[in-house]
Amino acid sequence: MSDRHMGNPSAVARAAALSARLEGPGSVHLVRAPGRVNLIGEHTDYNEGLVLPAAIDREIWIAFQPWDRPEVELTSAGFDETRSFSFEGLSPETRGAKSWIDYVAATAWAMRDAGLPIRGFRGVMDSTVPIGSGLSSSAALEMASSWALAVPGAPRPDAGVMAAIAQRGENRYVGVNCGIMDQFASAAGQAGHALLIDCRVNQFKTAPMPAGLSLVVCETGSARKLEASAYNTRRSECELGVKLIAEREPGVRALRDVDEAMLERNRDRLPEIVARRCEHVVREDVRVMATVAALRDGDLDALGRLFAASHASLRDLYEVSSAELDAMVDIAVAVPGVVASRMTGAGFGGCTVSLVKHGAEEALRDVVLAQYQKRTGLEPRIYIVAAVDGAGEVKQDA
Numbered sequence: 001m002s003d004r005h006m007g008n009p010s011a012v013a014r015a016a017a018l019s020a021r022l023e024g025p026g027s028v029h030l031v032r033a034p035g036r037v038n039l040i041g042e043h044t045d046y047n048e049g050l051v052l053p054a055a056i057d058r059e060i061w062i063a064f065q066p067w068d069r070p071e072v073e074l075t076s077a078g079f080d081e082t083r084s085f086s087f088e089g090l091s092p093e094t095r096g097a098k099s100w101i102d103y104v105a106a107t108a109w110a111m112r113d114a115g116l117p118i119r120g121f122r123g124v125m126d127s128t129v130p131i132g133s134g135l136s137s138s139a140a141l142e143m144a145s146s147w148a149l150a151v152p153g154a155p156r157p158d159a160g161v162m163a164a165i166a167q168r169g170e171n172r173y174v175g176v177n178c179g180i181m182d183q184f185a186s187a188a189g190q191a192g193h194a195l196l197i198d199c200r201v202n203q204f205k206t207a208p209m210p211a212g213l214s215l216v217v218c219e220t221g222s223a224r225k226l227e228a229s230a231y232n233t234r235r236s237e238c239e240l241g242v243k244l245i246a247e248r249e250p251g252v253r254a255l256r257d258v259d260e261a262m263l264e265r266n267r268d269r270l271p272e273i274v275a276r277r278c279e280h281v282v283r284e285d286v287r288v289m290a291t292v293a294a295l296r297d298g299d300l301d302a303l304g305r306l307f308a309a310s311h312a313s314l315r316d317l318y319e320v321s322s323a324e325l326d327a328m329v330d331i332a333v334a335v336p337g338v339v340a341s342r343m344t345g346a347g348f349g350g351c352t353v354s355l356v357k358h359g360a361e362e363a364l365r366d367v368v369l370a371q372y373q374k375r376t377g378l379e380p381r382i383y384i385v386a387a388v389d390g391a392g393e394v395k396q397d398a
């Protein structure tokens, strides 16, 4: 079996074991899709802004056998349960039990709704993406499903279009109002690179990760209870900001069209809280471009400043950080060799992302293990991750 697309060495063994669980006639196919971590550009995607995520070697695999039935039957090794759904009558209105299979069904519905042919299969899936920790296990499941469901030989739209289809499935079918970043990163990832995604046009460029820096994800272990409702509130606050600014500024249709000068000119029109949300988004877009330049130039001081500014803005202006995320960042930035650290993803718990000089990873791990639990009472988890290729079929050698 080829491990060309697999960042994680144990992936090959896991995938082989997964395939072996499928008995019966017919060849076994294998697809994979990575989770993601966002370097910077938070809560900008649904404002048609810029984001800079990387696909990471925490992945979902599905081993499957296509069959003639218009149905999917999938066993989750992690949940140790089998779920199924039929393509017949598949629609957001007839959505069944709320479960992990909904993300597969959502993708099937959205692909078919977009005019793409789909096929049924029976399969087994396994995952190393921690669930509910903000590393986009849902998007990874959607993108892996999109490969398993695709009819071989049918033209496949590019990663940005597939991401938009999967996002629509999650918005409409699952009912989660996410932006496009997570699906896009999982679909388009490139080994050793972050992706600069322009969420206005759904196109991306790759940004090499500097040699000598590791990506370290620290999970706070704190629940993300308020996430869905607070996320939607933030989205509406941004929309209100756009509406009020556009009354005076023709041509504004998203916060992407607003710069700092325009925001200042219009601040008096905005409720105070809306002005703060807009200020975060407008400045975060600028920080994304500055981060791309700092990564290119290997400017470690700038990276540290930009991550710190993003975190402070998410904490004070956008108000999506938490005491646990703040503590984790505080602890990390005091460790020698930690270049930059901030909360990543939607917030309200979940993970931080840090850029760490090679050789300092274990020191960071030791300090976090020694201090974080004392400060918060919660058990942290630390993942040293690598940027990997996006979702796809894994070719299996005979």
Ligand code: GLA
Binding pocket: 038, 041, 042, 043, 044, 045, 046, 178, 179, 180, 181, 182, 345, 346, 347
């Ligand atoms: C979640 C959403 C993304 C994005 C981030 C915040 O991960 O799924 O679309 O909005 O939050 O940057």
